[in-house]
Amino acid sequence: MVIDIHSHIIPEIDDGATSWEECFEMCDLAWKDGVRTIVATPHAFNGVYGHEGQDITAEIKFLNEKLKERAIGLSVVAGAEVHSRPDIPELLEKDISLTLNSNGHYFLLEFPHTTIPPNVKNLIFQLTLKRFIPIIVHPERNTYLQNHLDEFESFVDQGAMCQVTAMSITGRFGKKAEEASLELLDRDLIHFIASDTHSIKARPPVLSEAYKKVTSLVGEEKAKEIFETNPDRAIKGLL
Ligand SMILES: [Fe+2]
Numbered sequence: 001m002v003i004d005i006h007s008h009i010i011p012e013i014d015d016g017a018t019s020w021e022e023c024f025e026m027c028d029l030a031w032k033d034g035v036r037t038i039v040a041t042p043h044a045f046n047g048v049y050g051h052e053g054q055d056i057t058a059e060i061k062f063l064n065e066k067l068k069e070r071a072i073g074l075s076v077v078a079g080a081e082v083h084s085r086p087d088i089p090e091l092l093e094k095d096i097s098l099t100l101n102s103n104g105h106y107f108l109l110e111f112p113h114t115t116i117p118p119n120v121k122n123l124i125f126q127l128t129l130k131r132f133i134p135i136i137v138h139p140e141r142n143t144y145l146q147n148h149l150d151e152f153e154s155f156v157d158q159g160a161m162c163q164v165t166a167m168s169i170t171g172r173f174g175k176k177a178e179e180a181s182l183e184l185l186d187r188d189l190i191h192f193i194a195s196d197t198h199s200i201k202a203r204p205p206v207l208s209e210a211y212k213k214v215t216s217l218v219g220e221e222k223a224k225e226i227f228e229t230n231p232d233r234a235i236k237g238l239l
Contacts, residue, residue: 002207003231004030004038005100006081006108006137006163006194009205010059013042014049016198020066026197027067030205031074035195038205039079039100039235041108045091046083053080053095077101077235081108081137084117089126099132103237108163109134114143120155128159135161135192135234140168140180149183156189161230163192166210167203185218191230 007030008016009023017023030038040060043049060078067074079100082088092098092107099107111117127134136155139145139162145152156162164184168177184190193214197205207227215223 001036001232002034002211002227003235004035004195004197004205004207005079005135005192005231005234006041006165006196007038007205008040008042008196008198009038009076010040010042010056010063013054013056013059016042018199022200023063024066024070024072025200026205027063027074027076028070028072029200030195030197031072033206033208034211035074035205035207037075037077037231037235039077041079041081041100043110044080044082044098045085046081046110053091053098055097057097079108081110083110084112084120084123086119086123088123089130089132092127092132093130099237101235101237103235105131105237105239106133106135106161106234108137109160110137111139111142111145113141116142116144116151121158124155124158124160131239133159133161133239135163137163137194138165138168138196140164140177140184141173143176146176146180149180149187152184153187153189161191162189163194164190165196166193166207167195169193169210169213182217185214190226192234193226194231
């Protein structure tokens with residue numbers, strides 16, 4: 001069962017869906033593409049949008065009801081894309097709704113686009129001490145990490161996990177992101193591939209193309225692990 005752990009489908013909370021209608025269309029497209037569960041992960045603490053870990057339970061409930069009415073079988077659970085800051089361990093302890101499906105363990109960790117924060121290793125250490133598992137999102141699109149994949153590998157060795165964007169694998173985020181994502185795949189450093197969908201057209205919730213490409217490159221078993229098994233463990237909070 002394909003699970004998409006990273007999406008911006010809740011309208012008017014960040015730079016994702018602009019209306020409930022667009023949100024429903026995105027969910028319909030994800031469902032038709034083969035996705036069975038999607039995690040709504042609005043940006044949190046990134047300094048641009050107002051979302052500072054606000055409760056989205058009501059929106060998720062509303063959305064699941066609307067999907068049922070429209071006979072769209074997709075199920076939606078809550079999460080967040082947490083921008084890196086030194087006090088993340090304390091923030092997560094205070095508010096587990098920042099973790100995927102409020103499971104208290106896995107969460108999406110976002111770095112800036114061109115750099116990495118200072119003391120990443122210390123942050124990962126502090127997080128894992130408290131049994132939080134940072135899933136570093138789209139390292140292949142970070143212009144610093146694109147040229148420092150060995151450094152990224154050391155974060156994974158320390159206990160961080162890695163989520164690559166589907167459109168990077170298929171080349172739609174440019175050559176650099178594609179090359180970095182394929183190198184990560186080759187080094188067996190990718191744990192998740194997600195859509196990071198923001199809209200119905202420019203960044204749609206489509207995983208099937210990337211699933212196909214990953215299958216052709218590293219085989220069916222690995223692809224299943226990346227698109228199905230690992231996401232299932234992450235939303236269930238299984239360590
Ligand atoms: Fe995102």
